[in-house]
Amino acid sequence: MAQSKSAAYDYLIKLLLIGDSELSFALPSFVNASLPSFILLRVGKSCLLLRFSDDSFTPSFITTIGIDFKIRTIELDGKRIKLQIWDTAGQERFRTITTAYYRGAMGILLVYDVTDERSFNKQHASEGVNKILIGNKCDWVEKKAITKEQGQQLADEFKIKFLETSAKANINVEEAFFTLARDIKKRLIDSHAHEQQKAQNLDKVNIESKSKFTSGCCN
Amino acid sequence: MSNKQRFLYQDFSDPKAQLVTADNNQNAYDIYCPQPSCRCLLLRTSFGNFVEKPKDKTVLLPSTEKLDPNGTTISKENANWNGTNGESTSQSTVEYWQLTDMMAFENIGFSKTVEGSGLKYLCCADCNIGPIGYHDTNAQEKEYLLVVNRVSYDVGSLISEEIV
Numbered sequence: 173m174a175q176s177k178s179a180a181y182d183y184l185i186k187l188l189l190i191g192d193s194e195l196s197f198a199l200p201s202f203v204n205a206s207l208p209s210f211i212l213l214r215v216g217k218s219c220l221l222l223r224f225s226d227d228s229f230t231p232s233f234i235t236t237i238g239i240d241f242k243i244r245t246i247e248l249d250g251k252r253i254k255l256q257i258w259d260t261a262g263q264e265r266f267r268t269i270t271t272a273y274y275r276g277a278m279g280i281l282l283v284y285d286v287t288d289e290r291s292f293n294k295q296h297a298s299e300g301v302n303k304i305l306i307g308n309k310c311d312w313v314e315k316k317a318i319t320k321e322q323g324q325q326l327a328d329e330f331k332i333k334f335l336e337t338s339a340k341a342n343i344n345v346e347e348a349f350f351t352l353a354r355d356i357k358k359r360l361i362d363s364h365a366h367e368q369q370k371a372q373n374l375d376k377v378n379i380e381s382k383s384k385f386t387s388g389c390c391n
Numbered sequence: 392m393s394n395k396q397r398f399l400y401q402d403f404s405d406p407k408a409q410l411v412t413a414d415n416n417q418n419a420y421d422i423y424c425p426q427p428s429c430r431c432l433l434l435r436t437s438f439g440n441f442v443e444k445p446k447d448k449t450v451l452l453p454s455t456e457k458l459d460p461n462g463t464t465i466s467k468e469n470a471n472w473n474g475t476n477g478e479s480t481s482q483s484t485v486e487y488w489q490l491t492d493m494m495a496f497e498n499i500g501f502s503k504t505v506e507g508s509g510l511k512y513l514c515c516a517d518c519n520i521g522p523i524g525y526h527d528t529n530a531q532e533k534e535y536l537l538v539v540n541r542v543s544y545d546v547g548s549l550i551s552e553e554i555v
Contacts, residue, residue, distance in 0.1 A: 180435075180438075180495075181494065184494065233453055233512075233522065234514040234519050234520075235519055237502040237503055237505060238502065238503040239502055239503070240501045240503045240511065241500075241501055242498070242499065242516045243493060243494065243496050243499050243501075243516065244516060245497045
């Protein structure tokens with residue numbers, strides 16, 4: 173039997189979504205980067221609101237079981253980067269699960285719901301990985317409980333970047349993932365992070381460098 | 392962007408011959424989400440091996456939700472709608488695109504592992520439609536299986552007449 177191609181990518185970046193708000197795996201499909209084609213917003217435990225609301229299907233089978241992670245391929249500065257994204261979806265109250273999730277994560281999206289003060293107050297900083305603070309549902313202006321300034325202030329406190337997003341209105345979603353991925357790339361790849369002096373930061377992450385995409389039959 | 396055309400399994404008059412490369416038994420086209428309105432690229436050309444598994448030696452997945460025949464054919468007027476639904480019960484095997492490295496997927500979603508069976512179901516990374524395949528965490532040989540008749544194919548520059 174012919175062997176299937178090994179994955180063609182330059183780097184693998186593992187990301188974690190933490191927070192009550194459900195930015196979920198909202199990330200545009202990169203089939204055509206100029207045309208963000210997708211948006212996903214979890215509004216209840218297993219209820220999804222899809223951008224393609226005219227579609228009559230309900231992806232209930234998968235969402236009832238729950239999604240563990242997603243693999244996404246993006247291009248960043250000419251490199252093909254695989255993102256492996258976990259969504260803890262509120263499981264962070266179970267410490268053991270969180271520990272398992274944290275292991276190997278290179279970046280974390282701390283997501284709060286701008287309409288929910290409790291989700292904002294629960295945010296906490298953690299060490300050793302790149303992070304970005306996300307205030308989701310920013311399109312919901314009339315329900316807004318946390319201002320952009322408050323978000324920025326918290327991000328400054330954590331010394332991390334901050335973005336307000338709307339998965340529903342597709343505002344800044346792509347930006348959020350790209351910003352974080354770029355920071356991670358800068359930290360782990362561009363600065364020769366495999367060198368020893370950074371080993372202590374790196375002992376829990378595993379950046380995999382793969383040979384360049386050489387198949388020639390695609391694109 | 393070129394005016395690409397995506398087709399479902401049942402749109403092909405001889406899917407096995409048309410979708411599988413003769414020389415190395417791999418997927419001849421880029422593989423997309425089965426939902427026409429969803430643009431999610433799942434697997435690039437020649438990243439999957441065509442395999443057939445006897446029905447009693449594989450996992451028969453529950454049906455993909457609401458793949459409405461009226462909504463699923465892209466360019467139906469150009470397609471050869473031959474009436475087979477791809478889920479034919481007369482077939483004794485199930486056809487898959489097999490991957491040995493999950494990072495070979497362009498975009499994909501994995502469900503949580505189902506207790507008991509040890510299965511992870513695959514879904515579209517954008518719209519979550521599924522299951523479109525599975526991964527058996529208990530299997531001795533690591534493999535990821537995408538069901539051939541549950542995805543769509545971008546035939547690229549091929550004009551539709553060449554398909555039928």
